[in-house]
Amino acid sequence: MASADTILRLEALSKSFGGLQAVRDLSFDVNAGTITSLIGGNGAGKTTAFNLITGNLVPDSGHIYLRDARVDGLPPHKVARAGIARGFQELRLFNRLSARDNVEAAIPNLRGESIIRALIGGRELMDERNAADARANALLDDLTIASQADSLAERLSYGQQKLLSLGRLLAAEGELLLLDEPTSGLSPGMVDDFCTRMRRLTGNGKTILLIEHNVDIVMRLSDWVVVMHQGTKIAEGRPEEVRNNVTVMHTYLGITS
Structure with missing residues (x-):
C-alpha cells in the first residue's frame, strides 16, 4: 500500500x-x-x-x-x-554539439531562435539564452567538466560523456x-x-x-x-x-x- x-x-x-x-x-x-x-x-x-x-x-x-x-x-x-526524466544506457548525445549546447538542448520550454523573434523579441530571447547558458554552465561545473563546455561531445572521454549525459538528465528538471x-x-x-x-x-x-x-x-x-x-x-x-x-x-x- x-x-x-x-x-x-x-x-x-x-x-x-x-x-x-x-x-x-x-x-x-x-x-x-x-x-x-x-x-x-x-x-x-x-x-x-x-x-x-x-x-x-x-x-x-x-x-x-x-x-x-x-x-x-x-x-x-x-x-x-x-x-519523470530518463537516462538511457546508450548515451544519446548530440556528438556535433558542444557540451554546453547538449545540456541546453535538454532544458524544458527553451524556445528556439527565429527571424521574427530576433526582430521583435530580441531582448526576451537574449535573456532566455543567458539564463540557459548560466544553467548549463552551473551543471557542467557541478559535474566537474566545466573546462569542456565548448568541446564537442564526440571529443570527450567516455567518462566525461557519461557525466554530460547525467547533466542533460538533470537539466530536464x-x-x-x-x-x-x-x-x-x-x-x-x-x-x-x-x-x-x-x-x-x-x-x-x-x-x-x-x-x-x-x-x-x-x-x-x-x-x-x-x-x-x-x-x-x-x-x-x-x-x-x-x-x-x-x-x-x-x-x-x-x-x-
Missing part, C-alpha cells in the same frame, strides 16, 4: 509481445527522496518496466501513478512534463530520475564519485529509480531493492534483506547453498 511519501506506484502491470510476457503483474512503490534499484538478469523485464513508466510502451493491464495522478497511457513527452546502467564503463574512482553524487541528489529532493547489474553498487547505494525474474517480481526489501533472501540467492545471485 502506498504511503504519503510515495512518488511512483506501479499496480499489477503486465505487458506481452506476441506470446512472450515481458512483465507480469508487477507492483512496487518508490518513495520520495530515496534510491530504489531494479535488478534481475537479462530478460527479467527491467527495461520493459522502464518503458512502461516513461510512456514508451502502453501496459496491457495495470496502472502507473506519479503522486496521485495516473500516467499510464500518456505519451513520453507528457510523462516527462509530469516530472524531473523530480523522479530513471537511470539505466549508469555506472557501466566507469572507473572505480568515477563509480565512487557517482555514488556520492546520487546521494547528494536525493538530499536535494530528487528521487532515483535505477537499473544496475553491479550487485555491490546496488547494496551500497540503494534504500530499497526490487528483484525481477522472467517478468515477475520475486522479492523486494532493504538491501540486506534482499541479499539474504533465499529465492534471490538461488535465482539471481547463483548461490546454491
Whole structure:
C-alpha cells in the first residue's frame, strides 16, 4: 500500500509481445527522496518496466501513478512534463554539439531562435539564452567538466560523456530520475564519485529509480531493492534483506547453498 511519501506506484502491470510476457503483474512503490534499484538478469523485464513508466510502451493491464495522478497511457513527452526524466544506457548525445549546447538542448520550454523573434523579441530571447547558458554552465561545473563546455561531445572521454549525459538528465528538471546502467564503463574512482553524487541528489529532493547489474553498487547505494525474474517480481526489501533472501540467492545471485 502506498504511503504519503510515495512518488511512483506501479499496480499489477503486465505487458506481452506476441506470446512472450515481458512483465507480469508487477507492483512496487518508490518513495520520495530515496534510491530504489531494479535488478534481475537479462530478460527479467527491467527495461520493459522502464518503458512502461516513461510512456514508451502502453501496459496491457495495470496502472502507473506519479503522486496521485495516473500516467499510464500518456505519451513520453507528457510523462516527462509530469516530472519523470530518463537516462538511457546508450548515451544519446548530440556528438556535433558542444557540451554546453547538449545540456541546453535538454532544458524544458527553451524556445528556439527565429527571424521574427530576433526582430521583435530580441531582448526576451537574449535573456532566455543567458539564463540557459548560466544553467548549463552551473551543471557542467557541478559535474566537474566545466573546462569542456565548448568541446564537442564526440571529443570527450567516455567518462566525461557519461557525466554530460547525467547533466542533460538533470537539466530536464524531473523530480523522479530513471537511470539505466549508469555506472557501466566507469572507473572505480568515477563509480565512487557517482555514488556520492546520487546521494547528494536525493538530499536535494530528487528521487532515483535505477537499473544496475553491479550487485555491490546496488547494496551500497540503494534504500530499497526490487528483484525481477522472467517478468515477475520475486522479492523486494532493504538491501540486506534482499541479499539474504533465499529465492534471490538461488535465482539471481547463483548461490546454491
